[in-house]
Amino acid sequence: MALVPENLKWSLPVPSVQELAIQGLDKVPPRYVREDVDKIVVASTSDPALRVPLIDMNKLVYPDSQEKEVQKLHSACKEWGVFQMIHHGVSDESLTNMREQVQGFFDLPFQEKKSWAQKPGNIEGYGQAFVTSEDQKLEWNDMIFLRALPVESRDLTFWPEKPRDFRKALNAYSEDMRRVAVSLMRFIAMGLGLEGQQYSDNYKEGMCDVRVNCYPPCPEPERVMGANPHGDICGITLLLECGDMPGLQVLKDGHWVVVEPIYGAMVVNLGYISCRSKYLNYQIPNEIYLIMQIMSNGIYKAPDHRAMVNKFKQRLSIVTFCYPNSSVDIGPAVELINSEHPPLYKTLTEAEYFHSYFPTFVSH
Numbered sequence: 001m002a003l004v005p006e007n008l009k010w011s012l013p014v015p016s017v018q019e020l021a022i023q024g025l026d027k028v029p030p031r032y033v034r035e036d037v038d039k040i041v042v043a044s045t046s047d048p049a050l051r052v053p054l055i056d057m058n059k060l061v062y063p064d065s066q067e068k069e070v071q072k073l074h075s076a077c078k079e080w081g082v083f084q085m086i087h088h089g090v091s092d093e094s095l096t097n098m099r100e101q102v103q104g105f106f107d108l109p110f111q112e113k114k115s116w117a118q119k120p121g122n123i124e125g126y127g128q129a130f131v132t133s134e135d136q137k138l139e140w141n142d143m144i145f146l147r148a149l150p151v152e153s154r155d156l157t158f159w160p161e162k163p164r165d166f167r168k169a170l171n172a173y174s175e176d177m178r179r180v181a182v183s184l185m186r187f188i189a190m191g192l193g194l195e196g197q198q199y200s201d202n203y204k205e206g207m208c209d210v211r212v213n214c215y216p217p218c219p220e221p222e223r224v225m226g227a228n229p230h231g232d233i234c235g236i237t238l239l240l241e242c243g244d245m246p247g248l249q250v251l252k253d254g255h256w257v258v259v260e261p262i263y264g265a266m267v268v269n270l271g272y273i274s275c276r277s278k279y280l281n282y283q284i285p286n287e288i289y290l291i292m293q294i295m296s297n298g299i300y301k302a303p304d305h306r307a308m309v310n311k312f313k314q315r316l317s318i319v320t321f322c323y324p325n326s327s328v329d330i331g332p333a334v335e336l337i338n339s340e341h342p343p344l345y346k347t348l349t350e351a352e353y354f355h356s357y358f359p360t361f362v363s364h
C-alpha cells in the first residue's frame with residue numbers, strides 16, 4: 001500500500017514552463033521570482049574537500065578492495081548523505097534508452113504531452129508538482145511522475161506511449177534501479193557493521209517511483225529555483241543526469257555544493273521524510289524522520305538539496321525514489337542498539353510510520 005500525504009495528492013494546474021521558455025521572455029513572470037534564493041554556493045572544483053564523494057561499485061564488490069571502499073561509503077553516508085557512484089552495473093544501453101525516451105517525451109508538442117497530464121486527486125502524470133495555492137511561488141520545472149514498481153502499482157493511463165519505446169525503456173530502467181538499490185543496501189548496511197543481506201533483501205520487492213524533471217532555459221536563472229530545497233521522501237534516491245550541465249546542489253556545512261555530472265555515474269542520496277516548513281510549501285511537523293537515518297539510529301544524514309537552472313540550456317534529470325518492501329518495519333537496526341546507544345527512534349510499521357508523524361498522510 002502506497003501512502004501519500006493529502007496535500008501532495010494533487011497539484012493545481014499552472015503553466016508549462018517549457019511553453020513559457022519558448023516565448024523568449026527577457027524577464028521571468030513574478031510568480032517564479034524568488035527573493036530568498038540562498039546564494040552561498042561553493043563550486044565543487046574550488047575546494048577538493050567540498051567535492052561530493054565518489055564510490056566505485058566494483059571496488060565494493062571485489063574482496064581485495066571491499067573493506068576500504070565500504071569505509072569510504074560509510075563516511076560518505078555519515079558526512080554527506082550523498083555520493084556519486086560509478087560502475088553500478090546498469091548497462092549503457094539501458095541508460096541511453098531511458099535518456100533518449102525521456103528527451104523524446106519532453107520534445108513532443110505540448111498538446112501531445114498533455115495526453116498524460118496529471119488529473120485532480122492524483123499525483124502521477126505530466127505537469128508541475130505540489131502546487132497547492134494560487135499565491136505559491138513556482139519552480140522553473142516541468143515534470144512527469146510515475147509509479148514504476150511494483151508492477152501492480154502502475155497506472156498506465158499516465159505512462160506516455162510516445163516516443164514509442166518510452167514504456168519499454170522505463171520498465172527496464174526501473175528494474176535496473178531496484179537492482180542497484182538492492183546491491184547498494186548490502187554495502188550501506190555493512191558500513192554500519194550490520195549483516196548486509198537482510199537489508200539488501202528488504203529492497204527486493206520495494207517500491208520505486210520515477211520522476212523526470214525538465215528545467216527549460218530561463219532568462220533570469222539566478223532569480224528562480226528549479227527545485228526548492230528539500231529532502232526526498234524515500235529510502236534512497238538514484239539520480240541520472242541526461243547531459244553534462246550541472247544543476248543539482250547539496251547543502252553541506254552551510255554551503256550549497258554543486259554536483260558536477262560524471263557521465264554514466266548515478267547520484268545517490270539518502271532519503272528522508274522531511275519537513276522543513278522553512279522550505280516546503282506544505283505543512284509537516286518540524287522534524288526530520290529519515291528511513292535511512294532511522295535505520296542507522298541517527299548515524300547517517302539525509303542531505304537537503306535543490307536544483308538551479310541555466311540561461312541557455314535545458315536540463316533533464318531522471319530521479320528514482322526507492323523504498324523498502326512495505327512489510328518491513330521502519331526502526332533502528334537492533335544490532336546498533338546498546339546501553340551506550342539507546343534507540344533514537346521508535347520502530348513502526350510503514351503505515352504507523354506515515355500516520356504517526358504525518359497525520360495528514362492517507363492511504364490511496
Ligand SMILES: O=C(O)CCC(=O)C(=O)O
Nearest residue numbers: 213227247248307317319
Ligand atoms: O534535478 C535535480 O537535480 C534534483 C531533483 C530532485 O531533487 C527531485 O526530483 O527530488
Ligand SMILES: [Fe+2]
Nearest residue numbers: 230231232305
Ligand atoms: Fe530530491
